[in-house]
Amino acid sequence: MSTTSDTFFSSRWVERPAQVRELAGGLPRGFRAAGAACGIKPSGAADLGLLVCDAEDAVSAARFTRSGVLAAPVVVTRERCDVTRLRAVVANAGNANAATGVDGIEAATATQAAASRLLGLPPDAIGLGSTGVIGVQLPVDRIVTGLEQLAGALRADGDADFAEAIRTTDRSVKKCSLLVTLPSGEVRISIQAKGAGMIQPNHATMLCFVQTDAVMDAETADLLLSVTVKRGFDRITVDGQLSTNDTVILIASGASGVRIEAESEDELLLGEALDAALRQLALMMVADGEGADRVGRVVVTGGDDRQVEAAARAVANSSLVKTALNGGDPNWGRIAQAVGGALLDSAPLPLDIAIEGIQVCAAGAALRYDERALNEAVKRAEVEYLVALPGEGSETEVFFSDLGHGYVTVNAEYTT
Amino acid sequence: MSTTSDTFFSSRWVERPAQVRELAGGLPRGFRAAGAACGIKPSGAADLGLLVCDAEDAVSAARFTRSGVLAAPVVVTRERCDVTRLRAVVANAGNANAATGVDGIEAATATQAAASRLLGLPPDAIGLGSTGVIGVQLPVDRIVTGLEQLAGALRADGDADFAEAIRTTDRSVKKCSLLVTLPSGEVRISIQAKGAGMIQPNHATMLCFVQTDAVMDAETADLLLSVTVKRGFDRITVDGQLSTNDTVILIASGASGVRIEAESEDELLLGEALDAALRQLALMMVADGEGADRVGRVVVTGGDDRQVEAAARAVANSSLVKTALNGGDPNWGRIAQAVGGALLDSAPLPLDIAIEGIQVCAAGAALRYDERALNEAVKRAEVEYLVALPGEGSETEVFFSDLGHGYVTVNAEYTT
Numbered sequence: 138m139s140t141t142s143d144t145f146f147s148s149r150w151v152e153r154p155a156q157v158r159e160l161a162g163g164l165p166r167g168f169r170a171a172g173a174a175c176g177i178k179p180s181g182a183a184d185l186g187l188l189v190c191d192a193e194d195a196v197s198a199a200r201f202t203r204s205g206v207l208a209a210p211v212v213v214t215r216e217r218c219d220v221t222r223l224r225a226v227v228a229n230a231g232n233a234n235a236a237t238g239v240d241g242i243e244a245a246t247a248t249q250a251a252a253s254r255l256l257g258l259p260p261d262a263i264g265l266g267s268t269g270v271i272g273v274q275l276p277v278d279r280i281v282t283g284l285e286q287l288a289g290a291l292r293a294d295g296d297a298d299f300a301e302a303i304r305t306t307d308r309s310v311k312k313c314s315l316l317v318t319l320p321s322g323e324v325r326i327s328i329q330a331k332g333a334g335m336i337q338p339n340h341a342t343m344l345c346f347v348q349t350d351a352v353m354d355a356e357t358a359d360l361l362l363s364v365t366v367k368r369g370f371d372r373i374t375v376d377g378q379l380s381t382n383d384t385v386i387l388i389a390s391g392a393s394g395v396r397i398e399a400e401s402e403d404e405l406l407l408g409e410a411l412d413a414a415l416r417q418l419a420l421m422m423v424a425d426g427e428g429a430d431r432v433g434r435v436v437v438t439g440g441d442d443r444q445v446e447a448a449a450r451a452v453a454n455s456s457l458v459k460t461a462l463n464g465g466d467p468n469w470g471r472i473a474q475a476v477g478g479a480l481l482d483s484a485p486l487p488l489d490i491a492i493e494g495i496q497v498c499a500a501g502a503a504l505r506y507d508e509r510a511l512n513e514a515v516k517r518a519e520v521e522y523l524v525a526l527p528g529e530g531s532e533t534e535v536f537f538s539d540l541g542h543g544y545v546t547v548n549a550e551y552t553t
Numbered sequence: 554m555s556t557t558s559d560t561f562f563s564s565r566w567v568e569r570p571a572q573v574r575e576l577a578g579g580l581p582r583g584f585r586a587a588g589a590a591c592g593i594k595p596s597g598a599a600d601l602g603l604l605v606c607d608a609e610d611a612v613s614a615a616r617f618t619r620s621g622v623l624a625a626p627v628v629v630t631r632e633r634c635d636v637t638r639l640r641a642v643v644a645n646a647g648n649a650n651a652a653t654g655v656d657g658i659e660a661a662t663a664t665q666a667a668a669s670r671l672l673g674l675p676p677d678a679i680g681l682g683s684t685g686v687i688g689v690q691l692p693v694d695r696i697v698t699g700l701e702q703l704a705g706a707l708r709a710d711g712d713a714d715f716a717e718a719i720r721t722t723d724r725s726v727k728k729c730s731l732l733v734t735l736p737s738g739e740v741r742i743s744i745q746a747k748g749a750g751m752i753q754p755n756h757a758t759m760l761c762f763v764q765t766d767a768v769m770d771a772e773t774a775d776l777l778l779s780v781t782v783k784r785g786f787d788r789i790t791v792d793g794q795l796s797t798n799d800t801v802i803l804i805a806s807g808a809s810g811v812r813i814e815a816e817s818e819d820e821l822l823l824g825e826a827l828d829a830a831l832r833q834l835a836l837m838m839v840a841d842g843e844g845a846d847r848v849g850r851v852v853v854t855g856g857d858d859r860q861v862e863a864a865a866r867a868v869a870n871s872s873l874v875k876t877a878l879n880g881g882d883p884n885w886g887r888i889a890q891a892v893g894g895a896l897l898d899s900a901p902l903p904l905d906i907a908i909e910g911i912q913v914c915a916a917g918a919a920l921r922y923d924e925r926a927l928n929e930a931v932k933r934a935e936v937e938y939l940v941a942l943p944g945e946g947s948e949t950e951v952f953f954s955d956l957g958h959g960y961v962t963v964n965a966e967y968t969t
Contacts, residue, residue, distance in 0.1 A: 203898050204890070204893035204894050204897070205892065205893040205894075205896035205897065205898070205899035205902040206889045206893025206894075206900065206902055206904065206917070207893070207900040207901065212900075212901075233886070235886065235889070236889045236904075236914055236917060236918060236919055237918060238916070238917060238918020238919065239918065240918070241918070270884075270886060271884075271886020271890060272885060272886040272889065272913070272914065272919040273919065274919070334873070335873060335890060337894075376872045377870075377872065378872065378873050378887075378890060378891065378894060379890070379893070379894030379897075380890065380894075381889070381890050381893055454793075455793075455794055456792045456793065456794065456872070456960070456964070457750070457751060457792060457794050457964055460960070460961055460964035460965040461964070463961065463965045464964070464965030464966055466965065466966075468687075469688060470651065470652055470686060470687020470688040470689075471687070471794075473622045473651070473652045473687060473688065473797070474620070474622060474651075474687060474751060474794060474795070474796065474797050476621065476622060477620035477621040477622025477623070477795070477797055478620050478621075478622075478753075478794060478795030478796075479621075480621035481619040481620070481795075482619050482621070483621035484620065484621050484623040484628075485623065485628075486621040486622055488622065488652075498652055498688065500654070501622070501652060501654060502652060502653060502654020502655065502656070502657070503653055503654065503688040503689065503690070540872070540961065540965075541961055541965060542961050542962075544872070544876070544961075545876055545879065545956065545957055545958050545960075545961055546958075548872070548876035548877070549876040549877070549879045549880030549956075549957060550880055550882075
């Protein structure tokens with residue numbers, strides 16, 4: 138087992154649960170992975186990953202984007218696989234295989250068939266994930282050739298290569314390996330994810346692959362994934378753009394022999410661990426938002442569920458709030474404006490607004506505040522905004538990237 | 554009367570109606586205006602405008618932002634004025650008088666009182682408009698002093714100074730003076746507007762002041778304004794941000810003696826003229842969007858009213874589509890993605906997409922197309938996107954700015 142490191146839980150908004158220790162890397166027992174360049178990315182960088190679970194009785198769970206425009210790998214994994222019995226994942230970067238029609242579906246099933254043959258697994262046990270440019274056909278031949286190489290390179294510490302291979306505009310690799318101490322014994326979790334642009338997951342998320350050697354039912358796997366995705370990836374936005382390709386797959390090998398019974402203390406503590414890990418990964422996506430320098434967190438309280446969600450999304454996706462965050466500008470009027478724009482015909486709206494604990498607006502009107510303290514606070518890497526609507530009903534949060542020259546540079550020059 | 558020019562109707566998306574002639578400037582009979590610097594803008598640029606209608610039987614109509622956070626001038630004009638009997642407008646730039654609480658309302662009513670005294674009109678006949686930074690108290694003393702100067706400087710050709718005084722980040726003055734030939738005689742229209750950022754009007758718009766010397770009932774004024782605002786300002790977005798201050802005021806002096814009867818040919822033709830003028834001004838706001846280089850038009854057909862509106866807004870406000878427009882990048886996959894993100898759980902969605910008449914996607918799948926022709930088309934100043942949803946039900950359009958480094962520069966560095 139790898140040595141303990143302590144670099145993953147880096148955001149002030151995520152605490153490492155006491156039952157969790159960070160490992161330097163590696164997959165849980167029962168998993169092997171590999172990643173390499175197969176020629177999809179023009180840059181020649183790694184672009185194909187393969188992950189296999191060797192346990193015949195593994196269970197799995199998955200979540201997908203709710204976009205009306207679904208990429209072929211999402212359609213094929215959702216409709217042609219048994220998502221409770223996935224045993225392998227093929228993931229590529231450099232091409233989303235979206236808006237590619239019947240040819241795209243055929244490319245996805247051909248990928249599945251090649252992996253099936255190489256791994257000796259049924260095609261419906263092989264999940265797919267793709268990310269990259271939309272509207273360009275997938276080069277299936279290169280992927281098949283690539284898979285042949287990868288099948289011979291699978292290793293218990295192949296998670297780093299796999300995580301490297303699913304990057305697109307990500308500035309950093311997003312992965313973790315965790316040891317979780319439960320009442321019934323020790324289990325491991327490893328996760329590889331990618332995401333930097335076209336990020337506003339909706340009841341699903343970006344490419345994210347979770348492995349554990351815990352023993353669990355498919356229902357438990359589904360429950361754990363569903364709850365933690367809602368608290369993690371569903372609470373972030375880089376650019377307000379829901380992807381055609383968001384996919385999260387959890388596979389449990391059971392190789393640890395530690396059984397997670399439904400509604401047990403084990404389930405609660407494993408859920409806490411997974412929750413913290415997915416939240417941290419979600420925050421890494423926001424911090425790595427295309428061209429981003431700073432991360433904002435907006436917490437909205439009061440009102441009802443619909444109002445706090447609308448207000449928080451409006452602030453998090455406001456190009457005026459995001460450019461102010463980028464510029465280290467304490468221009469809180471833009472927060473009031475964004476909330477007002479989200480809650481039409483609700484005037485008068487006696488908003489309270491605080492930035493980093495400094496209240497700037499009470500009952501809808503500007504306050505006197507310590508300008509120097511505020512100017513300093515908004516220049517930090519993480520900035521927190523609190524908006525209180527009238528009433529005490531509800532509360533939500535959204536984490537978001539700033540909008541700076543970097544985003545424009547990445548996206549005005551990132552061509553098909 | 555000024556000489557005819559021909560520079561206002563400059564967009565390919567607006568045709569000058571045959572009954573309309575452009576004039577170089579000037580207000581219709583019965584109006585006087587002035588504008589000057591009164592010290593609100595730190596730059597010392599013009600920031601206060603005054604407009605007066607000398608006809609005692611003038612009628613008016615107004616539209617306001619639907620934001621939940623309303624600026625004081627909106628509250629005061631909407632709730633304390635008779636918006637069918639407005640006789641004057643005081644408008645300032647450099648300060649929005651929004652999120653300013655009771656003090657802000659007092660500043661607005663003090664402004665109204667000063668104008669009332671200077672012009673000999675009741676306070677409820679004086680409409681207010683403000684634009685600029687949110688959350689800072691209006692310097693009432695400077696405004697009162699400024700109004701004293703302006704009251705002595707009112708002129709029939711003061712529209713240019715007035716239009717100059719309401720600019721904020723606008724790169725150009727937005728105004729027109731038109732001569733409209735109706736069956737019953739000639740009438741004039743003049744309009745002054747401002748708008749470049751925080752622009753996504755919702756059943757209201759930015760600051761825009763319309764004058765005509767036609768004779769009409771308040772009901773006709775309201776109908777004309779309501780229909781033309783819906784087709785003009787309500788169809789644009791710069792940054793998806795609804796303002797706290799959007800205000801449009803139309804005043805008809807009746808000084809021409811040409812009566813516009815309800816449901817007459819006069820009404821239809823005057824409506825056409827106003828419609829073309831407001832659409833052209835709306836397009837000028839989009840073209841002058843903060844830091845903008847290009848204007849996009851997305852037309853969405855099919856589906857139902859809710860779907861085409863959601864899809865068109867999603868495309869027009871997608872930071873990925875807007876950066877691609879900025880970069881002259883034919884990356885149409887982002888259009889498919891934005892539409893899919895707006896229409897959750899609607900897959901499969903057999904979209905047709907065409908850019909400048911070149912079809913790139915049919916029934917949801919990429920087509921072969923002339924790449925060189927497309928690359929050239931998307932580098933023009935105006936780019937048109939057509940998205941066909943399944944079905945034949947509905948159709949809408951949204952005009953939008955691109956998102957470039959200029960927007961970031963303006964908004965990351967525009968401080969309180």
